[in-house]
Amino acid sequence: MKVRIGSQNPAKIQAAQEVFSGYEVEGMDASSNVSAQPTSDAETKKGAINRARNTYQEGDLGLGLEGGVMTIEGQLYLCNWGALMTDDQKILTASGARILLPEEFSAPLQGGLELGDIMDNYTERQDVRSKEGAIGVFTNDQVSRKEMFAHVIKLLYGQWEYSKKK
């Protein structure tokens, strides 16, 4: 059994390798069937589920991880979701950390820029999305994107293990 993850992003693949340490983890392109930049909790969750479904193959596990933004009480937050399609074709879901994003990000997001590009402009660096991520930058490296997704994957892995005991 291998873990097929619907992404080529190293932060996501490394997080999956860390949690599914005894498994082969394979990254691949998978459509999220939502906007390139999800803008709500529900859309981000849907993207994770679609990626899990779109990478799933019988006998393996399908893993989908999605980052997005959402607004709560007028404030912009980063949000994260994960989904695991199990070998018996159940979908398990879990969400990750949410942190506040700078207010100045709202206008470029509304103008169609993705958070990944906004982060690169903001930090004057390249490919922040594949490295520490927005969460790493704004937590002063306390929690990296890999670490945050590893926690989400642990929540999924644990739910899968629990479901097998029942």
Ligand SMILES: O=P(O)(O)OP(=O)(O)OP(=O)(O)OC[C@H]1O[C@@H](n2cnc3c(O)ncnc32)[C@H](O)[C@@H]1O
């Ligand atoms: O290659 P994939 O798996 O698509 O990874 P991604 O980082 O490009 O794409 P996501 O679907 O996870 O996130 C949607 C958008 O939000 C951006 N994003 C989400 N979380 C981020 C973070 O912590 N840091 C930087 N960009 C982030 C991301 O770069 C995309 O532009």
